Amino acid sequence: EDQVTQSPEALRLQEGESSSLNCSYTVSGLRGLFWYRQDPGKGPEFLFTLYSAGEEKEKERLKATLTKKESFLHITAPKPEDSATYLCAVQAVELKLSFGAGTTVTVRA
């Protein structure tokens, strides 16, 4: 059974204080790893897809990396508008995503 564990559960940062979120996974044959951002009361918003170990993707202050057992979402010099819950999901079977419980990030000005 696919397992996705995200850590930490919650992260409080000062504006400008860079940090990383972890997503560790156990799957039999990774087809893709996905990162989403979710704001309170809204649906998840797609950020990145990573397909193979060593791959990196960047978008503004966010950078996602992938190894064979985990993915990191690095937030560089965060701003208050980066406050959200970040979700990680893996795809091992066609069309099916298995989600982690998420990391809630709060960035204080």
Place this chain on the structure above:
Amino acid sequence: NAGVTQTPKFQVLKTGQSMTLQCAQDMNHNSMYWYRQDPGMGLRLIYYSASEGTTDKGEVPNGYNVSRLNKREFSLRLESAAPSQTSVYFCAISRSENEQFFGPGTRLTVL
């Protein structure tokens, strides 16, 4: 959440009542999904439809039924609601194995 609409946004039911959650898309994607999201747990797949005319069970299908009415619409029905079905329900769409795009959600409370 552009391209995926869900109705209603909020709903309160009594135990045993039935209701249908509606999802519609205007992005012409083949695949559609229903998830539920509960505090402290990840999104869990209830049912999905790879293409018009097909539906398959996900991780937590018990107590739910679905209909893929046409390429645009995918509905989720609760025949006899239970308090354990109190949750936030999300519809999502995708082009085959690509990233999934989510709707704004329906917040359901079963008393």
